[in-house]
Amino acid sequence: MTAGQRWKDLSPRRRRAFVVLGLVQVALQVAALCDLARRTPQEVNGPRKAWVAASFINFAGPIAYFAKGRRT
Template sequence: MAKQKQQWSELSTGQQVRGIVAGAVQLALATAAWADLAKRDADDVNGRKWIWAIVIAVNFIGPISYFLFGRRVD
């Protein structure tokens, strides 16, 4: 039998804090990646900028992937 999803109010304080921290880290990573992408010329990005803008929105993987593989570093 599948476990039912808990409501926010049913989570422990620790679980709520971890959720808030994870969300804040995700938002900070995405914001930093989008800001970096916006200031770079297209020649300084591996691939198309619009594709990276979408990829950055994918959880933690997107911004980390952009910082590792999306930027051309001379």
């Protein structure tokens, strides 16, 4: 989407793509925050507050948490 385009100017396919990507982002963040809330400090690599803040970074934050932030 370029700077001059508006939502109504997008094709239905691109609108759906944006909505789906937005829902995936929200689902990843909610999953990461719920997982963080259920884990003890010993089950989390690093400070919990840092992972909460990182979860707000689009896609990369929640994915990084699931890849590196949890101890198994």
